[in-house]
Amino acid sequence: MAAVDTGRPRTYGNWRKPRSPGIGGLGLAGTMAMMVGMILMVICMLINFFLALGVGVLVGLGLLPLLIKDKWGRNGLQRGTARVAWWRARKAGKHLYRSGPLGRTPYGTCQLPGLAAASSLAEYSDAHSRPFALVSLPTLNHHTVVISCDADGASLVDSDQVDTWVAHWGQWLSGLAHEPGLIAASVTVEAAPDTGSRLSAEVRGQLSPDAPPLAREVLQQIVRTYPAGSALLTTQVALTFSGAARNGAARRDADQVADEVASRLPGLTSGLAMTGAGAARPMTASELAELVRTAYDPSIATLVAEGRAAGGTGITWDDAGPIAAEESWTHYRHDGAWSRTWSMGEAPRGEVFSTVMASLLLPHSDVARKRVTLLYRPHDPASAxxxxxxxxxxxxxxxxxxxxxxxxxxxxxxxxxxxxxEEATGAGLVRFALLATATVMSREELPKADAVMENLSIPSRIRLRLVQGSQASAFAACLPIGIVTPDHLMVPQAIREAM
Structure with a gap:
């Protein structure tokens, strides 16, 4: 049957939040606890009525926190444990970080704090002889490769082309479930002020010494005025692979994972070209270290751009972290900047258009740097x-x-x-989340960042929830370095979902 074009714009949707089965909103864990409590009451009833009444009261009081939920669906037990964990961490001084020559890091380095403290960075070459950086986290045996993309953008693009890009993006995501060892992926879009260094370097490289004075003056004026008020949008795709044993194969180290990734990386980057991501190439070790260093200290962005244009900055992974950082309940201070990170409390309801994320990704003059990261965890066909x-x-x-x-x-x-x-007919199943970080250069600008993120999220129909008690971890997870947050939880995710 031939497809008929109705002329209506294509819509997308049908995502849903997993729900745990239970009675009266208790969830699976709460329902099982209630059943156990009822059995105990029946046994105690055979002994003494008042004993059974006391057990019933205790069971009711124990289940009460599971019934009290906020607008985000979090019950009282989850909120209480978060408060206790934050109080213990603050009492132990874990919210403070000092590095460098006067800090507590070994050899006076500026290693990354928190979840990425044990990470290391190495550089390899893929099948096309392109160098690529591999971030390894030995505690979980996770290894991440980062791909830099020059997104085409949707301006002056036909709707049919946008639909084609979205279709190829869905196919690319679905294909990740068949990648051996791949456990997570993320897409990070960062908006920051343009330093103008790239334009200046390009003009200097193309300017002829025999050019007329008028042409030289025009080009110099362009270099001075064009970067003012402009923004730089960068896109990175991070793919995280696990070196754990699978299908009878032995556990693999970073070198072995790099050998496997090197052969598959050209196919992954070429597939991204069909999604509107533009020219996709793997990031080198120096580029990734510079990106992370600039995220923790935005004041050096101009110096990094100038050093890169001059031939290299010399920043290594040991120097990518902040000199000092302090985590608070609702914000994160790192070097000379303040950041707040939000998570997606609720995805857009109903159907949406392909431009649903446009407003949230655009730069804003009241925010020094804004980073939006979509986190994906594809399920293999059997699990799906x-x-x-x-x-x-x-x-x-x-x-x-x-x-x-x-x-x-x-x-x-x-x-x-x-x-x-749809899954039975061959569609893939992907679990996704969203993190958004807004960075400002003074604490007094944090209320402006709150207002900006709220205003930008309204057209996107995404309800953002401020991350509380784990701002440092959320900031690191929003970076394209392969932090898979569910694997770092003290309470297993299966138990958390059952609550």
């Missing part, structure tokens, strides 16, 4: 089939608890059934 079936059963169970099904439950059932049908 099990997950969509479990989601469908959970949605049906939730809708059948009430005599009259709520509208939101009915929509969840339809979305779960559609996801199961």
């Amino acid at each position: 089939a099990r997950i969509v079936e479990d989601d469908r059963k959970n949605a049906l169970f939730q809708a059948q608890q009430a005599r009259v099904a709520a509208a939101r439950d009915s929509v969840a059932v339809r979305a779960a059934e559609q996801a199961a049908q």
Whole structure:
């Protein structure tokens, strides 16, 4: 059957947040605890009525924090444990970081703080003899390669071309589930003021010594005035591979993972070219170290750009971290800058257009640097089939608890059934999240950053939730260095989801 073009713009959607089955909003863990408590009450009833009553009161008080939820769906137990963990970390002084010659890091280096403290950086060559950086985290045996993209942008582009880009992007994401050892991916779009160093270097390289004085004056005026008020948008795609043993194969180290990645990297970069990402190439070790160093100290952005134009900055991975950092409950101070990081509390409801993220990604004059990172965790085909079936059963169970099904439950059932049908016909399943970091140069500008992020998220229909108690970890996860946050949790993610 031939497709008919109706002339209407294409819409996207059908994502849903996983829900744990349970009675009365308790979740699986709370429901099991309630059942155990009821069994204890029945046993105590055979002994003494008042003993059974006391057990019932204790069980009710224990389940009460699980029933009290905020607008983000977090229950009282989750909020309470976060507060206790923050209080213990602050009491132990873990919210402070000092490095450099007068710090506590070995050999006076400026290594990265927090989750990335144990990371290392090495450089290899892929099958096309292109150098690429590999960030290794030995504590989890994770290894990340970062791809730099020059996105084409959607200005003056036909809607059919945009739809084609989106289709290829979905296909590229779906293909990640078949990449051996790949556990996570991220896309980071950073907006920062343009230093003008690239334009100046380009003009100096192209300017002829025999040029007329008028032409030279015009070019010099362009170099002075054009960078003023302009912004620089950069895009990085990070792919994280695990060196853990799989399918009978032994555990692999960084060199072995690099050998496997080197052969597959040309195919991954060429696939990105069809998604509107433009020219995609792997980042070198020096480029990645400069990017991370600038994120922690934005004041050196001009110096880094000038050094890069002059032949290199000499920044290594041991110098990529901040000299000093201090984490607070709602913000993060690193060197001479202040940052706040938000997470996606709720994805856009219903259907959206391809331009849904445009406003959130655009630069803003009230924010020195803004970084938006989409985090992806693709499921392999076997896990995807099990997950969509479990989601469908959970949605049906939730809708059948009430005599009259709520509208939101009915929509969840339809979305779960559609996801199961699409997966059965070959579609991939990807879990995604979003982090957004706004960096300003003084603490007094933090309220402006709050207002900017709120205003930019409204057109995107994304509800941003301020990260509380883990700003340093969220800041590091927003960088394109392959931090897979669920693998760093003290409480396993399966238990957290069951609550």
